[in-house]
Amino acid sequence: MTYELVELKDMMVAGLSARTNNYVPDMGNVIGGLWAQFMGVYSSVLYKANEKTLGIYTEYEGRETEDYSVLAACEVKKTEGQPDGITIKTIPAGTYAKFTAEGEGKEAVAKVWQNLWNMDLSRSFVCDFEEYEKTEEGRCRIHIYIGLKN
Numbered sequence: 001m002t003y004e005l006v007e008l009k010d011m012m013v014a015g016l017s018a019r020t021n022n023y024v025p026d027m028g029n030v031i032g033g034l035w036a037q038f039m040g041v042y043s044s045v046l047y048k049a050n051e052k053t054l055g056i057y058t059e060y061e062g063r064e065t066e067d068y069s070v071l072a073a074c075e076v077k078k079t080e081g082q083p084d085g086i087t088i089k090t091i092p093a094g095t096y097a098k099f100t101a102e103g104e105g106k107e108a109v110a111k112v113w114q115n116l117w118n119m120d121l122s123r124s125f126v127c128d129f130e131e132y133e134k135t136e137e138g139r140c141r142i143h144i145y146i147g148l149k150n
Helices: 027-044 105-117
Strands: 004-008 011-020 053-058 068-075 087-091 094-103 123-134 140-148
Touching: 004 140, 011 027, 011 053, 027 053, 027 068, 053 087, 068 087, 094 105, 105 140
Parallel strands: none
Antiparallel strands: 004 094, 011 068, 011 087, 053 068, 053 123, 094 140, 123 140
8 A cells, every 4th residue: 555755744733632543332322423423513613724634542541452533523724612522633744654545434434444553653652633525526535644664
């Protein structure tokens, strides 16, 4: 699976968050439920930088086998004045491996992650994220950014 190395600047995000683990039986429900909730409040998030949505994985307790925080969010230009219940985070600047997938969002992302877990990447386990954007054909293009150790 191919990827490109990219240097990213800090990115402010606003959204909803939850804690989960890849090995708990309700992980899919936690993440799916979080996205459903976020889509219900998406229009109330202020100062959006663009129309993309982000799935962010951070605050890892160790590696991908342990608990982590997940956010359904969007990039924002300003964080002040966001509605109650909105979580504000910063995606840290750094080196990321950028993967691209196209297709039906959920299935395309799952396939990339399955391959990622089997790759020998020097992951930082600080922050990883998915960036979703609609294409003209109504499909989804997903960029998956994996934080790397410096």
